[in-house]
Amino acid sequence: MNRTPFRTRIKFCGLTRAGDVRLASELGVDAVGFVFAEKSPRRLKAEEARAMRQALAPLVDVVALFMDNSQDEVREVVRQVRPSLLQFHGDEDDAFCRGFGVQYLKAVPMGGNGSREDGIALHRRYPSAAGFLFDSHGGGESGGSGRTFDWGRLPAGLQKPFVLAGGLTPDNVFQAVRDTMPWGVDVSSGIEAAPGVKDGDRMRRFVEEVRRADCNAD
Numbered sequence: 001m002n003r004t005p006f007r008t009r010i011k012f013c014g015l016t017r018a019g020d021v022r023l024a025s026e027l028g029v030d031a032v033g034f035v036f037a038e039k040s041p042r043r044l045k046a047e048e049a050r051a052m053r054q055a056l057a058p059l060v061d062v063v064a065l066f067m068d069n070s071q072d073e074v075r076e077v078v079r080q081v082r083p084s085l086l087q088f089h090g091d092e093d094d095a096f097c098r099g100f101g102v103q104y105l106k107a108v109p110m111g112g113n114g115s116r117e118d119g120i121a122l123h124r125r126y127p128s129a130a131g132f133l134f135d136s137h138g139g140g141e142s143g144g145s146g147r148t149f150d151w152g153r154l155p156a157g158l159q160k161p162f163v164l165a166g167g168l169t170p171d172n173v174f175q176a177v178r179d180t181m182p183w184g185v186d187v188s189s190g191i192e193a194a195p196g197v198k199d200g201d202r203m204r205r206f207v208e209e210v211r212r213a214d215c216n217a218d
């Protein structure tokens with residue numbers, strides 16, 4: 001039985017309820033994402049995220065997600081929530097993203113008819129990034145859309161880990177992992193009953209399907 005070279009990491013994003021945070025931990029996800037982007041229906045206040053952090057089991061990371069938030073807003077979330085990773089979804093540059101003393105992922109818009117991103121150019125633009133998150137939004141648009149993009153447009157020449165996002169569900173994530181072999185996968189809408197309200201059965205099935213893809217157990 002051939003296996004993927006490593007265990008595909010899983011990030012559940014846009015959690016707003018402590019019970020969903022606890023269940024995500026127990027299902028074995030690697031990270032939960034708290035959204036602080038202003039336009040998001042899943043947006044949290046720093047103190048809400050800090051409180052929800054208490055529901056996390058050990059060995060599960062917190063990712064704080066921003067979209068062109070101010071430096072003060074990011075600093076306040078870092079102070080209160082203590083995320084292990086930041087995710088920047090807007091037009092933030094490398095100098096801004098690395099300015100908080102926390103590793104970061106840069107979200108890369110793959111929606112619209114933009115030209116295929118060049119991996120080398122991405123590394124030059126974001127030399128401090130720990131990795132990239134390729135998502136289905138267009139430039140300047142929010143994430144959490146529930147839409148996929150053409151995975152064949154993922155850039156070549158990437159030297160850093162990448163996370164695949166955008167419209168993943170329990171029904172397509174097996175193929176997404178097999179087709180793209182990402183470092184990790186990220187999901188929000190695909191495990192929801194409503195924006196910010198996660199569905200336990202969809203959460204469980206999503207994790208099972210990623211594990212099945214890793215074991216290549218067709």
Ligand SMILES: O=C(O)c1ccccc1NCC(=O)[C@H](O)[C@H](O)COP(=O)(O)O
Nearest residue numbers: 013037040142143144146166167188189
């Ligand atoms: O999730 C949001 O509401 C959101 C709002 C503004 C900027 C980014 C946002 N989410 C970014 C994420 O990492 C999502 O998990 C990602 O876009 C995938 O979302 P989905 O297609 O719903 O699985």
